[in-house]
Amino acid sequence: MKIFIATILMVATLAARAQTIENYSIKLGLPAPESGARVVAREDATSRRATSFDAPRQERVAGFRVCIFVDNSQSARSAATATQSQVVELFPSIPVYVSYPNPDWKVTAGDCLTRAEATVLLGRLRPVFPKAFIVNDMIPLSAFIKAKPEELPE
Structure with a gap:
């Protein structure tokens, strides 16, 4: 009550x-x-x-990303942004995300639907980031849509 x-x-x-x-x-x-x-x-x-209360929520799907940086030191934020810049420079086609799930700063890369996809991506990133590993993540569905809505066939 x-x-x-x-x-x-x-x-x-x-x-x-x-x-x-x-x-x-x-x-x-x-x-x-x-x-x-x-x-x-x-x-x-x-x-x-x-x-508004009825704001559209972005649909997310279970997927995988490659985690290339995790740290909780005082300099972790600047190190995370430096790592992000390095990934963007070396792998411009791979989406990179910096997040702060308290108390860690994380840098993850890729939007993979399957673990096999993430394993291939891990193979590309490991030579530069030897401590990289695969993580489960919720990925926005929009990350997988390559065509704009007006370009889709009716």
Whole structure:
């Protein structure tokens, strides 16, 4: 029962907040009494979509990447970005990701659907990064779509 009441209160608070933001935008558009100045607020469609409750979620699939760097020292962030730059320079066709799953900085490469694909990628990266290894990861489905939607056959 407590969870139900807490959920109702949270939804009501969020709805009230959305109304106050909308009211604030309307008030901004009214002319100022002293000068008659008016503010025109133009909201980008992506910001409205990002703040809406029904924002589309990016679908992800289970896949594999090659982890080439993991560190949690004080200089790990700069070392991770240096590693990322090195991979981009040596392997420009391979996507590279820097992440910070607390407390480690990680650099992973590739978007592989199968472990076999990841093994081939590992073979390409190992001569430069001998400590590289394969990791499971959730990969955005969009990473596997090469053609733009307008280029797809109907």
